[in-house]
Amino acid sequence: MADNDNDNDNANTNGGGNGDGATRFGSCCEDLRDVLASDDFTPLIGVEENGILLMSVGCVEIEDEGLAWLDHAVLFCPFCGTKLQDRDEIEARTGD
Numbered sequence: 001m002a003d004n005d006n007d008n009d010n011a012n013t014n015g016g017g018n019g020d021g022a023t024r025f026g027s028c029c030e031d032l033r034d035v036l037a038s039d040d041f042t043p044l045i046g047v048e049e050n051g052i053l054l055m056s057v058g059c060v061e062i063e064d065e066g067l068a069w070l071d072h073a074v075l076f077c078p079f080c081g082t083k084l085q086d087r088d089e090i091e092a093r094t095g096d
């Protein structure tokens, strides 16, 4: 790939996360970057405010609230298999 767009290979900056998922998690492959940065559709993968990458694994109907999405933390990129997060990091960020 010889495209010369701005160089965001160092996406592993900790803290100061401003919810820019494509910057934080999109460095492993184009597929994930495209999904996170998409304006054309609503991705089922996204970055929470606390900086954790989550994937919707299903939806459930909750009485009085309608449909709710079930999210699950993603440890490895679903497209290329790169490790993106580990449980310790997720626990640290969620404070569990």
Ligand SMILES: [Zn+2]
Binding pocket: 028, 029, 030, 032, 077, 078, 079, 080, 081, 082
């Ligand atoms: Zn990837």
